[in-house]
Each structure stands twice: as C-alpha cells, then as structure tokens.
Amino acid sequence: MTLAIVGAIIFTIILVSGCTSSPGDQSGYQARGYTSPDNVEVTETAGVAIKNFEFLPAEVTISKGGTVTWTNEDSAKHDIKFSDGTSPLLGKGESYSKSFEIAGTFDYICGIHPYMKGKVIVV
Numbered sequence: 001m002t003l004a005i006v007g008a009i010i011f012t013i014i015l016v017s018g019c020t021s022s023p024g025d026q027s028g029y030q031a032r033g034y035t036s037p038d039n040v041e042v043t044e045t046a047g048v049a050i051k052n053f054e055f056l057p058a059e060v061t062i063s064k065g066g067t068v069t070w071t072n073e074d075s076a077k078h079d080i081k082f083s084d085g086t087s088p089l090l091g092k093g094e095s096y097s098k099s100f101e102i103a104g105t106f107d108y109i110c111g112i113h114p115y116m117k118g119k120v121i122v123v
C-alpha cells in the first residue's frame with residue numbers, strides 16, 4: 001500500500017510537472033530517468049486513495065480497457081459518482097474498481113461530498 005501511494009504521488013508530480021514545467025525542470029527529470037513530461041506514463045491500472053476528503057491523485061491516466069481502483073482511507077463513507085453510475089458507499093478500508101473501455105476524459109465526484117472531484121483519462 002505504501003509503495004502504491006508513493007507511486008501515485010510520483011505519477012501526480014509527473015502529470016503536474018508536465019503541464020507547468022520549465023525547460024530547466026525537464027533536465028531534472030531526465031537525470032532521474034523518468035518518462036518525459038510530453039510522454040506521460042500510461043498504466044493499465046491505477047490506484048486512487050480517498051483520504052481527508054480528497055481523491056489522491058485527483059487525476060489518473062490509464063490505457064483503454066484499464067481499471068482504476070479507489071480505496072477509502074477515511075472514517076467517513078464516500079462513493080465514486082460518474083455520469084453513468086455510482087459505486088456502492090465505501091467504508092474505511094473498502095475498495096471499488098471500475099474498468100474503462102472507451103477513450104476519453106471522465107470526471108467524477110463523491111456523491112456524498114460533491115466538492116470532492118477527480119478525473120480519469122483513458123487513452
């Protein structure tokens with residue numbers, strides 16, 4: 001679980017930096033051997049933690065046919081609400097997985113706390 005979180009954080013940094021990095025930042029990436037910002041790493045599966053009323057990371061990119069798994073780490077219950085349906089309510093430690101067969105950008109919220117927002121990008 002710790003590794004997954006670290007991976008998610010690194011992935012987020014890559015995504016965020018890809019949008020905002022200056023040329024100077026890019027050299028730092030290459031030195032560390034990460035995928036270049038223009039070539040964001042796409043994985044078949046992604047994990048999203050629900051923690052402190054936030055989706056972490058709030059944005060994941062997966063390949064078509066891939067799966068995202070959300071795990072609630074809060075004591076409060078949350079769900080994952082897309083335009084085409086809502087997950088069951090997740091208690092602490094519970095997970096929900098959803099597969100994405102169509103490329104696109106899919107926004108979601110928590111149906112209980114609509115200010116909690118996330119995004120799945122399928123490529």
Ligand SMILES: [Cu+2]
Binds near residue numbers: 077
């Ligand atoms: Cu919630």
